[in-house]
Amino acid sequence: MGRGWTVCATIQPVRTMTDIRSTITAIMTPHAGRTGGLITALRAVQDALGHLPAETDAAAASVFNLSRAEVKGVISFYADFHREQKGRTVVRLCAAEACQSQGGRELRADVEQRFALKTGATSASKDMTLEAVYCLGLCSVGPAAMVGDRLVGRATAERVEAAVSRRAREAGR
């Protein structure tokens, strides 16, 4: 075993394009032939890699016997799929009517100010992404937020910040 390879493998596994594509293919293959398989497969890839790299298109086209255009069409249609890595914590604030009636617009302004981050943006440190979501089904206890996988009802900027800090602490453990 060459010394260069060892260094490479232990410090930072360098992935070539072919590596990524075969990884994606391996994740997607079990979903081929299943109902709605492409969408489930894309979610699995995104869960594993944090986003959908450009190599996803060719891999999916091959696994599901589709054109790359069809795959691109599906990826671009759904709000859940994203091409770029998001921040380590994704904060989603409900932007729909029931939360608007309970101060949702003000909450969004407060949170944007507190974290100096616009809705739809990721912080330069990649710590956090702030997003709008259309309804979390918490319409009687709004405004509603989701910090990572944690739900926050009657949300205020303070409660959102506390949930973000707690998540950072848990991740640090």
Add this chain to the structure above:
Amino acid sequence: MSAPLRIFLPLDSAAVALGADEVAEALAEAARHAGAEPVIIRTGSRGMHWLEPLVEVERDGARHGFGPIEASDAASLVKALLDPKASHPKALGPVEEIAFLKKQTRLTFARCGVVDPLSLADYEAHGGLEGLRKALALDSAAICEEIMASGLRGRGGAGFPAGVKWKTVAGATADQKYIVCNADEGDSGTFADRMIMEGDPFSLIEGMTIAGIGVGATQGYIYLRSEYPVAARILNEAIRAAYEAGLLGASVLGSGKRFDLEVFIGAGAYICGEETSLLSSLEGRRGEVRAKPPLPALEGLFGKPTLVHNVITLCAAPTILAKGGAFYRDFGMGKSTGTMPFQIAGNVKHGGLFETAFGVTVRELVETLGGGTRSGRPVRAVQIGGPLGAYLPQSLLDLKMDYETMLANGAGVGHGGLVVFDDTVDLLAQAHYAFEFCAEESCGKCTPCRVGAVRGAEVVERIGRGEAREANLAMLEDLCELMVDGSLCAMGGMTPIPVQSALKHFPEDFDARVQRRAAE
């Protein structure tokens, strides 16, 4: 050995968002500290969300409630729970005696908040599987006849007679038929689907199985939105338990009839709540709307006959089969039979779920039961039936909630959600949002919706700035008419409803001059 202390606490997302998980941890620790062995049973929610997290214990055969509980209440609460004579400032007495719950007619939500959602034994002990057992003894025509006789209409929003759909699918000949549950509950102000999936998942499984036996479908799918991770976990665990118990699979309850069921998670698209878009998505494609006909009942999923229903519609089937179509039909009024789980949401003091027969007025729901606004300011508008529903003013709050009355007044029951706004609401901003939302969520297939939404938002902006007011109001009317007449589905076809109701009932908000004067 220490005495077990049985505590009921919701796992419902609304309760969790208000700290139920932290309360569970704190209660367990406080109980152990007090020398008791905590047994915490996570249930669904009773639907009284202003009391969440609501802790319950059983005393003399009745459940007593304490709420809203915070983690810091744990020590004092455990003390009160261990000594029935002790009082607690958050004690609510017997839960079922609380007026909000006592006044309800819970047919669909009877078990929600009571049972352990994942215990099939609990489900059966509370009347579960009676409907399915009856259905298994009937033929297809007799099952469809019960649904027909109940007068049940689709609870997702369209209000189409369910029995007609069942008969159509049952009458179609095909090598494969499907039952598809529309659990893409994306309407703001609605959470009934989420609550029942989290709190009583077996009722949906039973309802879908009855539908499968009734129309001759062997495969079911629950199309669930990705914003509901708790519901996804509960449903998957319940389905696994149902397979283990022989409730699902090759021979449903030993009948020799097959029914398989799985959950499919959507990927964040409001439009997938539209049935043809949902079917496209379930096939793994872009969630684009298809023209009807062909009806999904004849050519649905993969071109096969498919019964597509909302969660609550399917959850009504077990009751209808168990007690008969006539029993269900006797609730409600006119052509709106049975019960509806109304969801009281937005700026309201006592928000939550209230199941009752059709015919209750908006005012009763919002003011008598809901207690008015949480902000304490006057109620100015109530939006009924989600983002595509009308904004009603004070003068229309005495309207009865039933399909025909709402329709006659330019509104709709929709999925039964009511969003309350106080007098700080700006209806021009809400009309603008209706178009923005449509632009964000349009599938893009038809032009009136895809382009109309964007142009509509621009026109509303110009009206807000007071530019060529008359011409822009005329343009808005024209655009709305075009969207209603020309859109392929309800997304473009109904976006004008919130816009035009806002304009009709709150014209002052669309007059920049009046607003300037008010601000001065």
